[in-house]
Amino acid sequence: MTPTLGRVGIWSPSFAWNTPDAAEAAAELDELGYGALWLGASAPELRQPAQLLAASRRMVVATAIVNVWATEATALAAAFHEVARTYPDRLLLGLGASHAPSVAALGRTYTRPLRYLAGFLDTLDTAPEPVPAGSRVLAALRPKALALAATRSAGAHPYLVTPEHTEFARGTLGAGPLLVPEQKVILETDPATAWALARHNLSYYLALPNYVRSLRMVGFSDDELTEGGSDRLVDALYAWGTVDEVAKRITEHHAAGADHVAVQVVSAGTDVHARTGQPARAQWRALAEVLL
Template identity: 25%
Template sequence: MRIGINGSSLVALGSPVQDVAEHAAQVEADGFTTYWVAQLAVPDALTALAVVGLRTSTIELGTAVIATWPRHPLMLAAQALTTQQIVANRLLLGIGLAHKPSIETTLKVPFERPARNMDEYLSVLLPALRDRRVGFTGEIWSGEVEAMGGPPGVEAPSVMLAAMGPRMLALAGSRTDGTILWLAGPTTIADYIRPALHAAADGAGRREPRIVASVPVCVTSEPGRVREAITQVLGRYRELPSYRQIMDREGAEGPADVSLVGDEDEVRAGLDRFAVAGTTDFSALEFVTNDDEVDRTRRLLKDVAAGSR
């Protein structure tokens, strides 16, 4: 299991892009294999990763994830290929449907036929990225381009889906390189996510899919206090149906229950459970509240990452 760092907390705080780039550069220097950012509000995730790419040289850079509703797939393909050029072919494009409340309340876009929406979205996006040409007419998304152009040497980025429901897992396994998860625990991955994803990939004749798992991580002497803080900051996820179902599968009341919080041995054991469950990539959201937790959490994650190479 590869170990990476989820830098989305910086994005959530609206940090300057330069701070995100500095954070990612240190992540690379510390020996981690991947760096992930979510598309929230500002900064834009792909633009931020383009800047990160100028400060790094080897680490894989992933969006986790970009909501598809507000961007035509041809426009997303153009932006992704541009970012891919800047980061020297290190981009992983993670996309997803997001959630009905945020799409309908914030964007004022009807959240209708989500699985069909994503299926058609991929029918435009994937050939645009891989072939630089598209000829598809759907009920929701369409595209017609003979040649998108672009500089030579730019490879199609890997595409992955945020997928937790059966239909999205089928799409993720059969048409993309895997799934990117948030707040899914190891039992859920082993018993539900991995079998569904692998069955879809096998049926489509695709290679073994990646499973990226991300939960809050904190090495601390005060686990109760940290779990209370996680509940305060992330408690809203309990009310979103897709996350509620995933946490119910895990037997978890809320995000604090699937987080890895405790001393070094406890957190290491939690990471081991994710690896045994079939997680290929772990994206640690370092949920730290003081300097001691910052140091201990990063030290433990570096040690595990070094052992996984």
């Protein structure tokens, strides 16, 4: 059975939770009413999801994502069940084929990634303790990946996308599968400050070909995908301004077909390049007043 996520959750990089207040922050997220915490670049041992589930009472913790090139499927299945037995219906396994540079850093060759992912799912299905399709979602952006998510998992978790992509993804998935886009938000009303934060964050992702191809697919030109991105690209990917202004973007994703939106706060306190940061607790509180 697929865990119940609610309409809105929080996406946060796993490295931001290596702080003394991690358990307290997870408990607060739970009390605020967010349906899920999505942990970016989750380690396959699943120790961190287990710790944050222990600190909370109700919310789902989802991996976003476990890189399938970084672990063996049978070991991941065993780790999943070890956690899921203690916290039933609260762990969602997000999986993905990652990106060529990340896989190369593991000493692996990034070839036919969707076939590799499908084979990984085959092993999860036949492991001594199989991971049910309803307990996993796939990182998916383009048609073939979305089709795999629709047929082999509970649904898709697209990252770095717009409401227009959400509409496309829903049309590709059909009415049944779960659709959980990630949306970056910046609670900053000064355009120069917001764009500077966004471009610093975005430059990390524009170096990854899978995201570049996805953004081309939804209509952005090569000129818009260089040097930190065009103004149009930044405004499309980053909802910035007041809490009410950024909340409109979440509504747009729901209107386009999203079941649940994973909201990622981008701020000066967290740097994806340096992999440093902390839970964005003040921003999560402010967002909860409108989103929940």
